[in-house]
Amino acid sequence: MEVGIVSYGAYVPRFRIAPQEIGRVWGTDGEAMGKGLMISSKSVPAPDEDVVTISIEAARSMMRRCDVSPKDIGALYVGSESHPYAVKPSGTIVAEAIEASPNMTIADIEFACKAGTAGIQMCMGLVGSGMVRYGVAIGADTSQGAPGDALEFSASAGGAAYLIGSENVIARINGTYSFTTDTPDFWRREGQPYPSHGGRFTGEPAYFKHVTSCSIGLMERMGTKPSDYTYAVFHQPNGKFPTRVAKQLGFNDKQIEYGLLTPQIGNTYSGAVPLGLAAILDNTVPGDRVFAIAYGSGAGCDGFDITVTENMAKYRRDAGPTVKQLMEKTKFIDYATYAKYRGKIRMKEGGE
Amino acid sequence: MTTARFWRDNATRYNLIATKCGNCGKVTFPPRNVCPVCHRKSMGKMEKIHLSGHGEVYSFSVVYDAPLAFEMQKPYVIAIIKMAEGVMLTAQIIDCECCEVAIGMKVKATLRKIGEEGPGGVIHYGYKFVPA
Amino acid sequence: MREVAIVGIGITKFGETWEMSFREIGIQAGLMAMQDAKLTAEDIDALYVGNMSAGRYIEQEHIAALIADYSGLARDHIPATRVEAAGASGGLAVRQAYMAVASGMHDIIVVGGAEKMTDVGDAASNAIQSSAADQQWESVFGATSPSLHAMIARRHMFQYGTTREQIAQVAVKNHRHGALNPNAQFQKEIDLKTVLRSGMVADPLGVFDCAPISDGAAAVILCPMDMARKYTDAPIRILASAQASDTLALHSRSDICTFEATKFAAMNAYRQAGIASKDVQIAEVHDDFTISEILAIEDLGFFEKGQGGKATEDGQTAIGGSIAINTSGGLKARGDPLGATGVAQIVELVQQLRGQAGKRQVGGAKYALAQNVGGTGATAVVHILGVQ
Numbered sequence: 001m002e003v004g005i006v007s008y009g010a011y012v013p014r015f016r017i018a019p020q021e022i023g024r025v026w027g028t029d030g031e032a033m034g035k036g037l038m039i040s041s042k043s044v045p046a047p048d049e050d051v052v053t054i055s056i057e058a059a060r061s062m063m064r065r066c067d068v069s070p071k072d073i074g075a076l077y078v079g080s081e082s083h084p085y086a087v088k089p090s091g092t093i094v095a096e097a098i099e100a101s102p103n104m105t106i107a108d109i110e111f112a113c114k115a116g117t118a119g120i121q122m123c124m125g126l127v128g129s130g131m132v133r134y135g136v137a138i139g140a141d142t143s144q145g146a147p148g149d150a151l152e153f154s155a156s157a158g159g160a161a162y163l164i165g166s167e168n169v170i171a172r173i174n175g176t177y178s179f180t181t182d183t184p185d186f187w188r189r190e191g192q193p194y195p196s197h198g199g200r201f202t203g204e205p206a207y208f209k210h211v212t213s214c215s216i217g218l219m220e221r222m223g224t225k226p227s228d229y230t231y232a233v234f235h236q237p238n239g240k241f242p243t244r245v246a247k248q249l250g251f252n253d254k255q256i257e258y259g260l261l262t263p264q265i266g267n268t269y270s271g272a273v274p275l276g277l278a279a280i281l282d283n284t285v286p287g288d289r290v291f292a293i294a295y296g297s298g299a300g301c302d303g304f305d306i307t308v309t310e311n312m313a314k315y316r317r318d319a320g321p322t323v324k325q326l327m328e329k330t331k332f333i334d335y336a337t338y339a340k341y342r343g344k345i346r347m348k349e350g351g352e
Numbered sequence: 353m354t355t356a357r358f359w360r361d362n363a364t365r366y367n368l369i370a371t372k373c374g375n376c377g378k379v380t381f382p383p384r385n386v387c388p389v390c391h392r393k394s395m396g397k398m399e400k401i402h403l404s405g406h407g408e409v410y411s412f413s414v415v416y417d418a419p420l421a422f423e424m425q426k427p428y429v430i431a432i433i434k435m436a437e438g439v440m441l442t443a444q445i446i447d448c449e450c451c452e453v454a455i456g457m458k459v460k461a462t463l464r465k466i467g468e469e470g471p472g473g474v475i476h477y478g479y480k481f482v483p484a
Numbered sequence: 485m486r487e488v489a490i491v492g493i494g495i496t497k498f499g500e501t502w503e504m505s506f507r508e509i510g511i512q513a514g515l516m517a518m519q520d521a522k523l524t525a526e527d528i529d530a531l532y533v534g535n536m537s538a539g540r541y542i543e544q545e546h547i548a549a550l551i552a553d554y555s556g557l558a559r560d561h562i563p564a565t566r567v568e569a570a571g572a573s574g575g576l577a578v579r580q581a582y583m584a585v586a587s588g589m590h591d592i593i594v595v596g597g598a599e600k601m602t603d604v605g606d607a608a609s610n611a612i613q614s615s616a617a618d619q620q621w622e623s624v625f626g627a628t629s630p631s632l633h634a635m636i637a638r639r640h641m642f643q644y645g646t647t648r649e650q651i652a653q654v655a656v657k658n659h660r661h662g663a664l665n666p667n668a669q670f671q672k673e674i675d676l677k678t679v680l681r682s683g684m685v686a687d688p689l690g691v692f693d694c695a696p697i698s699d700g701a702a703a704v705i706l707c708p709m710d711m712a713r714k715y716t717d718a719p720i721r722i723l724a725s726a727q728a729s730d731t732l733a734l735h736s737r738s739d740i741c742t743f744e745a746t747k748f749a750a751m752n753a754y755r756q757a758g759i760a761s762k763d764v765q766i767a768e769v770h771d772d773f774t775i776s777e778i779l780a781i782e783d784l785g786f787f788e789k790g791q792g793g794k795a796t797e798d799g800q801t802a803i804g805g806s807i808a809i810n811t812s813g814g815l816k817a818r819g820d821p822l823g824a825t826g827v828a829q830i831v832e833l834v835q836q837l838r839g840q841a842g843k844r845q846v847g848g849a850k851y852a853l854a855q856n857v858g859g860t861g862a863t864a865v866v867h868i869l870g871v872q
């Protein structure tokens with residue numbers, strides 16, 4: 001059975017903050033920090049936005065672009081490391097908002113930045129086995145960096161939703177491969193507001209080892225080489241890592257151009273590869289082949305080999321905003337507003 | 353605990369479910385059991401419909417003195433929106449500057465967090481409007 | 485139906501009465517009214533208390549029995565009833581008592597109105613006041629009482645060309661009147677600039693467009709007209725008592741610049757009294773916000789729809805103008821202890837009709853009208869009083 005992407009939708013909050021502004025508050029050279037990370041601005045969610053609202057925006061856009069009845073959706077997974085509830089699924093709210101429930105299975109997923117792509121794989125399995133007709137996989141985050149921490153320059157917000165099915169597929173998933181080990185490069189303990197990370201340990205033994213292994217493993221299994229792909233997208237905690245890993249693997253700048261969003265919007269965590277892939281799909285024509293590698297700390301990678309089908313030609317892309325359109329609608333804010341929006345200002349509680 | 357009180361209306365607040373009178377065609381929001389025009393003649397004829405989500409600003413205010421639960425958002429725009437179907441409702445207008453809002457401005461519905469029962473409580477989601 | 489007279493009035497000074505509890509202010513007004521009517525406790529047949537939210541302000545429900553108890557009426561076991569219709573609770577309590585006397589059910593009734601608002605913080609008080617709006621479909625989205633009225637103001641400006649300055653003039657005029665009222669919360673005149681430059685509450689309304697948070701109580705004694713001379717030489721006749729309702733949520737109305745409830749109640753009241761709006765010389769109207777007074781004087785028929793702002797600016801609604809509106813200072817300057825307000829309006833009109841209004845006395849008034857509103861006009865109560 002041919003399983004693939006039937007529709008997709010993206011969402012990025014409109015607020016932005018520049019590294020210079022963050023650096024100004026902490027006495028860091030923001031300009032240099034931004035250059036080093038290859039991040040010129042990052043997205044910031046409004047105080048009334050969270051993973052649920054971002055997921056709903058993306059999922060509604062996804063549904064508007066196709067003619068699938070929400071009642072034919074049999075599974076929905078929201079992958080995130082910033083679910084608004086520790087206990088109580090985000091997915092049920094999303095499913096209710098697109099009127100897909102109640103005849104379906106729903107679960108929230110967490111695997112650092114690759115929870116969204118894990119959802120895609122789960123949906124592929126369910127669709128491929130005939131257990132469900134359509135599955136929805138969403139990757140979204142409103143990730144937080146501790147004030148003053150290096151992460152604060154990159155941790156941002158956004159997400160994308162994918163409708164996985166076997167009918168009217170606009171992009172066929174030729175194969176998927178994952179590479180996973182136990183590597184604690186980045187974590188957040190229950191009840192802690194901000195994540196911790198292993199500093200430089202997040203680089204070579206974590207990101208680079210896993211992304212490289214997964215990429216090579218996927219190409220081996222598919223019998224392909226970098227030049228077989230029109231486009232590629234890699235997980236992008238900053239602008240530097242994906243650019244470097246792409247070069248090491250033999251992909252050129254042109255291939256990764258569309259999918260590299262972190263320089264403008266920062267690291268959207270679980271939203272990163274789903275959004276990067278959406279940005280690529282926004283620009284593809286039938287026959288294009290796409291290579292996608294998501295990375296999640298802890299650590300693992302999900303790789304996908306995707307071919308855009310003839311159906312893309314008549315796909316209603318205009319029914320939802322493209323990633324480019326979302327990235328153009330911006331408003332820059334200062335650190336005080338950012339601190340207010342991100343709940344870093346301690347407000348009076350209860351108070352009656 | 354107000355969880356159930358809010359939960360009961362979630363479908364309406366997520367997807368702008370209204371009622372249309374099968375007798376006179378009047379659209380009411382939130383859904384009603386009886387048409388305010390036809391009274392008894394409408395009983396059993398109130399049909400659930402989806403509002404399109406498109407409307408225009410009928411009137412608005414910028415709230416500076418906000419309830420505790422809305423302190424973090426102030427100043428924010430609250431408006432009465434006249435929906436394409438003719439019915440009016442009250443909601444916030446977001447994703448634009450306060451000074452850009454005007455009577456007659458075209459808006460469309462989106463879904464955001466509208467409140468929560470304290471930091472450990474249930475989060476409420478519902479419609480807000482953005483410039484169309 | 486029997487004719488009904490007001491034979492006694494009492495009112496506390498409105499404001500922040502830190503030393504006094506709810507029960508103390510409640511009985512103070514009642515005892516003053518009883519003294520005014522030279523009544524003793526044994527004469528009283530029933531008690532009605534207008535109160536919006538004692539449950540949330542002082543965590544005390546069951547307040548009618550409480551007031552009866554602390555007024556020393558517990559041993560007489562009189563029926564004591566609380567009446568609630570948000571800001572119109574007081575006016576509605578007067579109306580309930582009026583109906584009870586008119587019907588022959590009771591002879592002598594004490595009607596009290598009381599609210600103790602300063603026992604909670606400002607934010608809590610604002611939340612309680614906003615609970616008069618539709619909690620599920622207005623307040624939950626962040627609409628507050630001031631912002632709902634601000635939307636009325638903006639729409640009025642849009643539809644009729646009413647200016648921000650005209651709306652502000654309501655506060656200037658009511659503060660001028662309040663300065664003449666020894667029971668008013670604010671007895672200080674303010675100028676237009678003060679109103680326009682006051683801190684923004686809900687654009688376009690600022691702090692000086694909003695009635696304050698107040699403690700206070702007021703009481704009146706009602707009895708059948710043919711018994712009135714026993715208690716006073718100057719009974720004031722209740723010529724009409726009318727009440728109307730409208731949709732709870734402002735957005736459910738086709739036009740938010742008119743309070744249909746006020747129009748309907750007024751229409752019925754004028755018919756009952758056998759007079760027209762032009763016969764009224766004094767009116768206490770529900771200016772919980774400046775814009776509310778503009779709507780009121782239009783909906784009551786004193787001015788054409790859309791002309792209320794201009795009439796105010798031209799001084800037509802001040803003492804000495806074509807109709808004296810809110811001689812007490814209104815809710816804006818006298819203060820607005822929610823449940824007390826509707827009763828306080830009646831107290832002011834009785835003082836005026838008796839010729840006891842001191843420096844703010846309007847000469848030769850024959851008919852006086854009170855308009856008390858709950859929420860954004862979902863309840864309106866209109867009374868018309870006349871000299872015997």
Ligand SMILES: [Zn+2]
Nearest residue numbers: 373376387390
């Ligand atoms: Zn009907």
